[in-house]
Amino acid sequence: MEKETTNQRRPKVILTGASGYIGHNLMQKLIQDYDVIALSRHGDSHENEEHVEWRSCDFYSMDDALESLQGADYAFYLIHSMMPTAKLTQGDFEDMDAILADHFARAAKKNGIKQIVYLSGIVPDGVPEEELSRHLRSRLEVQRVLESSGVPVTTIRAGLIVGPQGSSFPILYKLVQRLPVMTLPTWTRTKTHAIALDDVLNSLKNSLGNEDVKGRAVDVGGPDVMSYKEMMQQMADVLDVKRRFIDVPFLTVNLSRLWVTLVTREPREMTYPLIESLIHPMVAHPDMKVEGISDGHISFKQAAKDSLEEEKKKKEDEERKQRESSRNEESKPTKQEETVTKADVRSVQRVTLPEGKDARWAGEYYIHWLGKAMLLRPFIRTETSEDGVSRIFIRFFSRPILELSYDASRSDENRAVYRITGGMFANAKDAHHGRLEFLMIPGSSDCVVAIHDYMPSMPWFLYKYTQAKLHLVVMYAFRKHLESQGSLGKSSTSKKAGGSVGTPSSLEAKG
Known part of the structure; x- marks a missing residue:
């Protein structure tokens, strides 16, 4: 015993x-x-x-x-x-x-x-x-x-x-x-x-x-x-x-x-x-x-x-340890950690969705909206294939600037995940780590839109003062657009987007 x-x-x-x-x-x-x-x-x-x-x-x-x-x-x-x-x-x-x-x-x-x-x-x-x-x-x-x-x-x-x-x-x-x-x-x-x-x-x-x-x-x-x-x-x-x-x-x-x-x-x-x-x-x-x-x-x-x-x-203990060993390899970040610290991006904004909408709808609608928004229409177009891969283009360019692949295994009505899998603006080597997520805040209509672990391909200084700033402008415009869509939940096009990703035709009327 x-x-x-x-x-x-x-x-x-x-x-x-x-x-x-x-x-x-x-x-x-x-x-x-x-x-x-x-x-x-x-x-x-x-x-x-x-x-x-x-x-x-x-x-x-x-x-x-x-x-x-x-x-x-x-x-x-x-x-x-x-x-x-x-x-x-x-x-x-x-x-x-x-x-x-x-x-x-x-x-x-x-x-x-x-x-x-x-x-x-x-x-x-x-x-x-x-x-x-x-x-x-x-x-x-x-x-x-x-x-x-x-x-x-x-x-x-x-x-x-x-x-x-x-x-x-x-x-x-x-x-x-x-x-x-x-x-x-x-x-x-x-x-x-x-x-x-x-x-x-x-x-x-x-x-x-x-x-x-x-x-x-x-x-x-x-x-x-x-x-x-x-x-x-x-x-x-x-x-x-x-x-x-x-x-x-x-x-x-x-x-x-x-x-x-x-x-x-x-x-x-x-x-x-x-x-x-x-x-x-x-x-x-x-x-x-x-x-x-x-x-x-x-x-x-x-x-x-x-x-x-x-x-x-x-x-006193730290000073003693420094005297004993001026270099402690274990306490230093690994090469991979140093790379992430120097090059990654996290951008998080909150929007309020129309009544009855969820994260899955928000993801579909956002990608569709990018190609239809008055502010972006002259410059940006989007397309989504039946397999859930969305591509964002600068007009008249044949190659996409970003490629987003919907991750159904990590998504539901409260969370929609898109992997950044390619595009001219993404670091091809590390693109698979980056993702765009839409996350509902429990008990509210608030949705957090977040970019994680994104590795831009353009030089850092150029990215920081161009693409990064533009993203904030786009998210501000998207938030204002959703605020103006108060009647969206009452229209026939506002059914919960539980269907297949990549078929935005049901969103056309309110784009």
Whole structure:
């Protein structure tokens, strides 16, 4: 009997963002009781160890998502897309977050994942969703997308997480460290519920397999509820520096985004959405707390001290390793990764479809529209063959500029995938990696139109300021065209496009 207990199978947990700030620290707690499948965009650069298996995964690829989530019982969703992942990224992080969540949710469902635990942000009470910051609206949308798969989702909602190498706390630290005098706008008097990193990690781990929190959102917070000004004052005490704070009666969020970015030197892609969220009070709601999960025990000041000490120790370790080895081959990206980083394109835009339409219809209609749009008609023509291959031509040219092959195996009414399989504008060697996707946002008429892993054939500088810009103009025109088609759903030509791809005759009347 004792031998059976020793050999008992440990549950397997998917950990996304395993090389990131939260994921790396959470892994150390999980391996005490679970086998971890650690996912990262460059997972191949990590060595497997006891209870940890590394896998490379790009969640912009549905194929990658399906393969990477195999063999697990539970999954942590710790993904966000604020930072660009391609040489050229066009689009809003909210739309990219929706794509990543959709692929993850579908893959979790198909692989039999029993529970998804998702780290989100506290939603302020009484604020209509349309008035929330972009960051919080996106967090809510991601929650809905994850839940749409039918897999039970536990959403852990936290305010400012106090820990090294995070997002919000390092900004706070750098402001206090670098500015002896600070003028504080009104948002710095907004209350927030800070929580120590270790407390958040415990909340996440304790939610795993917990039947009481499946299918619900849980607010978490530490023992202190403070304004940002109060946190800055405590941060000054921790650093043992004198700082002068001057209140100003303005809600200068836009200006604050700029000076915070300049002072902290953090990427604007990260700081802008976070600063926009600071106008909202983010305090854990009593009715959304769960015993054993919600209540952190470490004070803000103690968490700040621990974080700075850990950061100092890590910096010393890194300096020591650099002295020991000036060149670490394993930490460098492979040649293939370097090539992708230098040459690929990701462009994501959102459109609203007419009532009753879906992603399959959107894909067919878009290709047909390209050849019929007033803006493009003098220059562009399209044709679609019966086998689902669509070709886009510049008029009077015999060779297509792009060739799109419909992938029926990866498509349904909520998702339409076209592989970029050729054309003068595509890098022939890598064209098979590129794709055009149409993805419905669950519970809405919104459809995200995305180009992934596209490798242009023309010189990069020329592409960036011609074809890339033209694509944005075309997508803007397509969105405006759909907005003008409010009556499309009521016409006889608006039947759901569930027929064969490549027969756009039913679309002619409304092109």
